Amino acid sequence: MGSFYVKKGYDLKIAGKLSQEIEVLEKPDHVALCPERIPFIKPRLKIRLDDTVKIGSVLFEDKRNPDVKFLSPGGGKVVEINFGPRRVIREIIIRLDTDEQMETFEAISQELPAAIEREALIANIMTGGLWPLIRELPFRDLARPGVMPPAIFVNLCRGEPFQPDPDVYLNDRIDLFNFGLKILKRLADKKVHIFRSPDFATALNDLNGITAHVVHGKYPAGDPGVFLYYTRTSPADNHAWYIQGQDVLLLAHLLKYGTYPLFRTVAVAKDSLEHGKHVQTRLGAPVADIVQGHVREKGTRFIAGGVFRGYTTSRTSYLGLYETSVTLLPEGDKQAFLGFARPGFCKPSYSRTFLSAFNTAGLNMDCGLHGEARACVNCGYCSNVCPVDILPQFTLKSIMAEEVEESLAHGLLDCVECGLCTYVCPSKIEICDVLAAAKKAYYLESA
């Protein structure tokens, strides 16, 4: 069991904590799949409005590789297909029947995942619609099935604030998790690495020679990209695959029982984040179901997937395939009187320029910029927090000068898009956004 320390990073001083309690939600009326939130795919719809679908029916496939299917998270009628700008498919909404029909898939017995051919296993996962859960670094696209990965990383860290606690979602399901690990071992020729935070309490027995690493350090220590940066031994390792701990359960369920898994443990934090808790719901659940109770819509931002990397959603929307949290924060559109001269005992900051440096309590945060965009003054805060030792202030300039080779040499592809550089920037420059866009452009151009 290895353990290492991530030297840089930053833990938000945000008020509130998730409780371990888990609330089981009732079956929602509608569920949806949100293709817009799955990176890089080019969806081709296989259903039409008003079609009747079962749990596990194909809703769409990826034009780039039609074997990659995306299945319905519910049985019922397709009542809405919402398009966004440039005909991007936002949501495919399904009204659930009271008695949902279910597609069945080939199940493999628990003892024998080792006996099954790797190709057959991959084909099983693809027909079962769960291939997209495995993603490939450094671009975080869906894994390429034809390639043998250098390793598969299983992420048992929470990462950002208010994400589901692995101890909670693994509770009672540790056998399923172990079964999933066996499958992953088969996929990656035994090179599977689990990484977890030091406060992870569930006993991981029966690992069959899989290494479980303990990752110490601040956010984003629990990120597969950071894990890769600290453990890689050759450039070939850069294309490792990774999967979230909770998704291992889905994968295992599919192959063990032959049905499309629906369970999802979602972390939800609202009301100044004080009543954070876990809810047990299903894939593609409506945000309104997850965020129960009264919420002031105006001036509140619904964030799916974490305050650093998540996206803005709304009460009327649905949770994406990858997102397992909904965090509610104030919009931050309030002006601050003489803000630059205040002692700021309650103003969260990475810097030491506010008295909050002495305040050990969690602080209330909002989605405000807290300033205006300015030119970079080379203060170097971004490179002080960058977990993978990029020099964001210099990399940013090389990107703006369109020096692709130089930005690659700077480690652009190592960027884990954690958003810390953007967070700390006093000039309010969207550094992470520029880096992520450059990375994406490079990927699309070189593909």
Add this chain to the structure above:
Amino acid sequence: MSLQRQRKPIIWNRHDGRGSGLKKLMKLIKNFFKRHHHLFAKGGRFEKLGPVFEATETFFFIPGIPTVKDSHVRDSLDLKRFMSMVVLALMPPLIFGIYNAGYQSSLASGLPLGFGAVFLKGLAIVLPIIFVSYAVGFFWEILFAVIRRHPISEGLLVTGLLFPLILPPTIPLWQVAVGISFGVVIGKEIFGGTGRNILNPALTARAFLFFAYPARMSGDTVWVVVGGTGGKLVDAVSGATPLAIANISEFHEKIDILLTKGGYSFTKLFVGNYPGSIGATSALLCLIGAALLILLGIASYRIIFGGVLGVLCTGFFLNLIVTETSMAWLSLNPFYHLVMGGFAFGIIYMATDPVSAPGMNRSKWIYGFCIGALTVLIRVFNAAYAEGIMLAILFMNLLSPLLDHFEIKLRLKKRMENA
């Protein structure tokens, strides 16, 4: 009940406009800006002056702009506060500088030396210089902001205050205006404004005055404002700065003894109650500022310590090569270099300007060290330019991108390839 208690931090936040008086004032100002916003908005009567309106408004209110892209949350620190912290750290040398300018002037003019009177006199000398510096500086800043359609940058808050503090108190106000104009326009705006300049604007301004109007920037008579006695110094007071004394000293004389004879003991040089640039004489108060800047994480301790190290090493080295016939400067105890002239002020407030300094950590050490070393070398070997720190910093400003370039190159070599 326990939940109520946990809510405490929120209650603090709610009290942002503590006290009803402040709240009323806040509302008043808020409404004022709201009422007049349309005049400066696009299509308004004063559309061109939009940046001025905006700068004034954001001075009072940090605007509530919600984030659009990742990440959703942002740090409370903005550039306005960043720069304000430097201004805050400039307060000790500024206040001492005001007092000292008044004190030296009163002393030279034979006026009473009571604290109040001296301080008022100091204010009368220094405030107009600061006022002109800010006014003319902002004029250019606004002009460029209006023409080039960008917001007014906070960098001038610092430049406009740094510049007066490194001027002699006798400086004519028109020269202050000309100097800050050069500093802001040539030193900064033609490169694209704050963040894009290669030289420190305040130092550029001073260097311009130094070479354009040497009579007003150096010599024995410019450091004390004399009034009341017909413009003549009271006999007992010498106007010579320690740097000047060191320059004129004879070969075989011990330089520290000479300095002491001239009234400059080490303690006096450290405390700073002698004639000199308005804010730069007191190493002690600069040290307080340095402590503040380092604690706040605004200035790089690497540059400051590197500079001190550079001065000491070079000073000791020069001591080693002293012979019977060498210049007196060579034998000066290196610690004197730290407290003489504007070294302390320069290395703490000017060299640490993040824009013109290197961004890499090792480069910062080298940069600081070279500034220290060059300061001593210029002082010792180039008697014409008594003040070495200014030229040393400007010279190293030019080299800092190069230092960064090489350090980054070395660093990237060690990085594992990923492409």
